[in-house]
Amino acid sequence: MDERQARTAFAALSQETRLRIVRLLVQAGPDGMAAGAIAEAVAVSPSNVSFHLKDLEHAGMIVPRREARSIIYSADFTGLSDLIAFLMKDCCAGHPEICAPALADAQCRPSTAKKKARA
Amino acid sequence: MDERQARTAFAALSQETRLRIVRLLVQAGPDGMAAGAIAEAVAVSPSNVSFHLKDLEHAGMIVPRREARSIIYSADFTGLSDLIAFLMKDCCAGHPEICAPALADAQCRPSTAKKKARA
DNA sequence: CCTACAATTCAACAATCATTGAAATGAGGA
DNA sequence: TCCTCATTTCAATGATTGTTGAATTGTAGG
Numbered sequence: 265m266d267e268r269q270a271r272t273a274f275a276a277l278s279q280e281t282r283l284r285i286v287r288l289l290v291q292a293g294p295d296g297m298a299a300g301a302i303a304e305a306v307a308v309s310p311s312n313v314s315f316h317l318k319d320l321e322h323a324g325m326i327v328p329r330r331e332a333r334s335i336i337y338s339a340d341f342t343g344l345s346d347l348i349a350f351l352m353k354d355c356c357a358g359h360p361e362i363c364a365p366a367l368a369d370a371q372c373r374p375s376t377a378k379k380k381a382r383a
Numbered sequence: 384m385d386e387r388q389a390r391t392a393f394a395a396l397s398q399e400t401r402l403r404i405v406r407l408l409v410q411a412g413p414d415g416m417a418a419g420a421i422a423e424a425v426a427v428s429p430s431n432v433s434f435h436l437k438d439l440e441h442a443g444m445i446v447p448r449r450e451a452r453s454i455i456y457s458a459d460f461t462g463l464s465d466l467i468a469f470l471m472k473d474c475c476a477g478h479p480e481i482c483a484p485a486l487a488d489a490q491c492r493p494s495t496a497k498k499k500a501r502a
Numbered sequence: 503c504c505t506a507c508a509a510t511t512c513a514a515c516a517a518t519c520a521t522t523g524a525a526a527t528g529a530g531g532a
Numbered sequence: 533t534c535c536t537c538a539t540t541t542c543a544a545t546g547a548t549t550g551t552t553g554a555a556t557t558g559t560a561g562g
Contacts, residue, residue, distance in 0.1 A: 267402060267403075267406075270396075270402070271396070271397050271398070271399060271402055272397075274393045274394070274396040274397035274402075275393070275394070275397035275519095277389075277390070277393040278390050278391075278393035278394035278397050279390070279519090279520080280390060281520090283386060283389070283390055283393075284386075286473065287386075287473050290473050290474060290476055290478075291476060293478065298538080298539095299538075299539060299540090300537095300538060300539075303539095308521090309521080309522070309523085310538080310539065310540085311521085311522075311523075311524095311539085311540075311541080311542095312520080312521060312522075313539090314539060314540050314541085315520075315521080315540090315541095316520090317539095317540095318540085330528095330529085332529075332530075332538095333528085333529050333530060333536095333537060333538050333539085334529095334537095334538060334539080335538075335539065335540090339474075341474065341478065344470070344473070344474040345474065347470065348467060348470050348471060348474060351463070351466065351467050351470065352467060354405065354406050354409050354463075355409060355458075355460065355463040355464065355467060357409055357410060359409075359412065359460065394549095398549090398550080400550090417508080417509090418508075418509060418510090419507095419508060419509075422509095427551090428551080428552070428553085429508080429509065429510085430509085430510075430511080430512095430551085430552075430553075430554095431550080431551060431552075432509090433509060433510050433511080434510090434511095434550075434551080435550090436509095436510095437510085449558095449559090451508095451559075451560075452507065452508050452509085452558085452559050452560060453508060453509080453559095454508075454509065454510090
């Protein structure tokens with residue numbers, strides 16, 4: 265992920281409605297949610313949600329698929345992952361020890377973490 | 384870090400000049416750089432760099448200190464770390480295996496990861 | 503105290519972004 | 533085909549954000 269893509273992603277996530285949509289879709293998992301359901305969940309108009317969904321899609325944070333009459337959006341985990349990697353490279357560059365707390369904090373470890381987080 | 388803080392941080396990083404400043408300061412390390420030096424490095428006017436520095440400070444991405452006539456800014460590693468943690472919680476929530484690639488990708492590992500992680 | 507320097511503040515303007523409601527597209531079902 | 537539903541597109545408007553140059557604050561040295 266280059267700097268330009270990262271900026272686009274940051275901009276997408278900096279807006280209240282859009283950030284809520286992303287969090288919603290991450291929780292929804294691979295099944296995703298229809299545009300209309302998203303609009304209802306975040307309480308904005310259909311045209312407005314469409315505007316934000318397009319922006320998030322362009323930023324590589326979500327991905328659409330058609331299913332019958334609906335368009336289902338789901339989180340783009342690869343895109344989110346790439347953004348984290350970009351941020352970690354910037355944050356940790358030359359200072360791995362400083363960034364470590366973030367890793368410990370998130371309950372997200374590579375498969376090497378046998379025991380579950382969240383005791 | 385709550386959602387509002389995260390949005391402020393994302394907004395700060397979504398602007399070209401500001402993202403360049405952050406990357407510059409991360410590379411500069413704890414010593415930091417004077418506002419004037421930053422302005423020169425990113426090629427913007429003093430008043431403009433001041434505007435962006437204030438924004439980054441407000442977002443918790445950089446921290447200032449006075450030193451003689453200069454004001455030295457350095458990256459706020461804690462703030463950056465918190466943002467990564469926020470993003471990882473959102474991204475990985477319930478899907479740790481999906482987020483793992485980001486961890487492997489960044490050359491930044493917690494000290495708890497003795498060996499492996501990339502079997 | 504006066505001057506020089508580093509940085510910030512301020513007001514004005516330009517540019518970008520978000521919201522709205524109406525109209526258009528596109529997929530199914532009768 | 534016709535009708536309906538789900539979503540998008542469009543144009544207009546309001547709200548935020550970024551940029552500029554001049555004026556200001558604060559620090560240090562002569």
